[in-house]
Amino acid sequence: SAAPQALLELEMNSDLKAQLRELNITAAKEIEVGGGRKAIIIFVPVPQLKSFQKIQVRLVRELEKKFSGKHVVFIAQRRILPKPTRKSRTKNKQKRPRSRTLTAVHDAILEDLVFPSEIVGKRIRVKLDGSRLIKVHLDKAQQNNVEHKVETFSGVYKKLTGKDVNFEFPEFQL
Template identity: 85%
Template sequence: MVNKASAPPRHHAHLFRAVPDSDTCGANRIVCDVVLSLLHAGYKMLTTGAKIVKTGGSEPDAFEGQISQALLELEMNSDLKAQLKELHITKAKEIELSGKKSIIIYVPVPQLKQFQKIQTRLVRELEKKFSGNHVVFVAERKILPKPTRKTRTKNKQKRPRSRTLTAVYDAILEDLVFPAEIVGKRIRVRLDGSQLTKVHLDKTQQTNIEHKVETFSGVYKKLTGREVSFEFPEPYL
């Protein structure tokens, strides 16, 4: 019999309607226990993947399942329920930067603004759940290759600027530093030809995000291969 304390939510109750009471199973007790175990496993899979919808319909990996479960718990047990109810992520990665792990969570582009409305609170709650590891959110964007003579004849539709490599990389940078705004950039070219982009951020957000700028730089290099550093210059009068 399903323990009331661990009974599934009402919207998954149909999974358990046909399950016989284990007290009445008699000789089929083992079969009943196996059925119950399988149903509970299926229910766990349903709930674990409830907050992630991967592009192409592939199954989430174990770490993505943990992130999805954490988001589901926040939806069920916090005042973020109303906002999280209609939102989902598309993938998640854990990377190591300077000996410390950081978490990148990807969200659908159409849902980015909704995530950003609760992002400060959401990041704080997730970092508590994942041992203080820094959490960043970025939209999952697709870069379209630069058209060639052959592709121009096949694809009559012009490539949107938002799908160019430069636009996508700029958007990733803006996502990473949110809620701070980028107020300027300077590109430094080294003697060996390599480049470092110095990104100027809104000084009013310095106390909120300064402790994360190394994470932002590391994540950005992992995602784009480009080096950036961050500064908080005094505003011009």
């Protein structure tokens, strides 16, 4: 896809050159996010996620200029290990770390997705037919920066995890 090429171009001739030189990406994927819009997901190695997040705001701005009308999100490439069964226990002697569980990975994807905004609350609504809707409350301080992207976030999360998610910017009363 064109995303790695664009990152390479940015590395060649932009003020982000020094930071981008040490960073790699593992994959890039273009998906439909409803309403005929497309989003580009760029997967990065987990150890490098922090470094990407330092320059993410500027990087996303530059990449979205290049791919007009497409939103760009950075997500760490994480692994989900299967739940150990009685049979599989004998094969792998090591305990599965919490960071490799499905729940932990899905939560982490959500955190990566909404960066630079922060998740301040979560509600899971179980409907009568048993389907779940996750309502995620985002920090009101970043509302102007991410409000126009919440549909993209929902679409990307649905594509990656199969879960429905809804983003809100609640007014908190104490």
